[in-house]
Amino acid sequence: MSVIEAPRSQARPARKRGLNLEKWGWIYMRASGVVLLVLIFGHLFVNLLVGEGVKAIDFGFVGGKWADPFWQWWDVAMLWLALIHGANGMRTIVNDYTNPGTAQKVLKGALFLAATVLIVLGTLVVFTFDPCPAGSPADLLPSFCPAV
Amino acid sequence: MSTTTLEQPPAAEAAIQSFTVTFLIRRFDPDVDTEPRWQDFDVEMYATDRVLDALHKIKWEQDGSLTFRRSCAHGICGSDAMRINGRNRLACKTLIKDLDISKPIYVEAIKGLPLEKDLVVDMEPFFASYREVQPFLIANSKPESGKERVQSIAKREIFDDTTKCILCAACTSSCPVFWTDGQYFGPAAIVNAHRFIFDDRDDAANVRLDILNDKEGVWRCRTTFNCTDACPRGIEVTKAIAEVKQAIMRGKP
Numbered sequence: 001m002s003v004i005e006a007p008r009s010q011a012r013p014a015r016k017r018g019l020n021l022e023k024w025g026w027i028y029m030r031a032s033g034v035v036l037l038v039l040i041f042g043h044l045f046v047n048l049l050v051g052e053g054v055k056a057i058d059f060g061f062v063g064g065k066w067a068d069p070f071w072q073w074w075d076v077a078m079l080w081l082a083l084i085h086g087a088n089g090m091r092t093i094v095n096d097y098t099n100p101g102t103a104q105k106v107l108k109g110a111l112f113l114a115a116t117v118l119i120v121l122g123t124l125v126v127f128t129f130d131p132c133p134a135g136s137p138a139d140l141l142p143s144f145c146p147a148v
Numbered sequence: 149m150s151t152t153t154l155e156q157p158p159a160a161e162a163a164i165q166s167f168t169v170t171f172l173i174r175r176f177d178p179d180v181d182t183e184p185r186w187q188d189f190d191v192e193m194y195a196t197d198r199v200l201d202a203l204h205k206i207k208w209e210q211d212g213s214l215t216f217r218r219s220c221a222h223g224i225c226g227s228d229a230m231r232i233n234g235r236n237r238l239a240c241k242t243l244i245k246d247l248d249i250s251k252p253i254y255v256e257a258i259k260g261l262p263l264e265k266d267l268v269v270d271m272e273p274f275f276a277s278y279r280e281v282q283p284f285l286i287a288n289s290k291p292e293s294g295k296e297r298v299q300s301i302a303k304r305e306i307f308d309d310t311t312k313c314i315l316c317a318a319c320t321s322s323c324p325v326f327w328t329d330g331q332y333f334g335p336a337a338i339v340n341a342h343r344f345i346f347d348d349r350d351d352a353a354n355v356r357l358d359i360l361n362d363k364e365g366v367w368r369c370r371t372t373f374n375c376t377d378a379c380p381r382g383i384e385v386t387k388a389i390a391e392v393k394q395a396i397m398r399g400k401p
Contacts, residue, residue, distance in 0.1 A: 020361055022361075022362075022363050022365075022367040022368075023361060023367055023396065023397070025367070026367045026393070027397070092370075095328075095368075096324075096325060096328045097328065099329060100329075
């Protein structure tokens, strides 16, 4: 007796087990989106509306904010979440508008590089920011620095 | 108006008004053309006629070489999905009175699938992803001898919407993500997977969820709602895709 071959053989190999980056990317976009909503509007409210409002923003204002660990962490969280959110969004656009190949790899590599550099640089600046670096000439320092 | 109908006896049924409608049809004959071209046809139509009637009139009275698919002509077989005025519709369900006939009506083949001739596309990539989600009942249980598997009304209700699919490809070929590289499963395949994933008589939900958890699976859906808008059966396609996403995150239907 001959057996008819199964017609429903899978055309695409089943997904490998393990971490599914597409899924976690999708979840990350939703989660970071919600958190960013709070962070960004909180940031805008504090910087632009509270107290003197937008006129208060100057070098001293930023220096004052980054003297407080709360605002340091707020800004770093905003930096990381927004840059990864944006870079991942750009990655999906690259997936949509280019075919797999060298061009796609280059674009994705450039995105990864840009995001990494900005995140590292931004994090470094926020945590090591010193408005009155020791040993600088007095005429370059802001007025609120204690006279040495 | 009711008064005029009263004054005029029904015997004086005036000839029903007809309109000359211009159709611009995207023609492509692979034996002659290298690129598709637009050709216009003027057709005498009634407001209650359908776009499919216009195509019939053109094919039977003006140009017999016009090629299109249609089978039942009543919105059930899903053969005549095409792009009418830029929207994916079934030609047999689109009435002339619902279109703006002061301008030409554009009719072209659905997008994202290889064009074969005039309004006919190669549906094989579409059916290939349909086959991949295993759209058939996989049950490990044996029903009682001589009986069917019993399902409650509430359990049937869960996937009722997605049983309505007629595989016309209007949704998949309206999806901008499917247009990009054709690797995405497409809304229709996900709808038909949904129909079995949420069926409690079926035992292979996890197999299908694994398939759709793929790189080209549900995560490529960008919720543009083109598919929901295109579906001639009124299936809430985007909602079904969202339910599959939720099921994948839960790990079970």
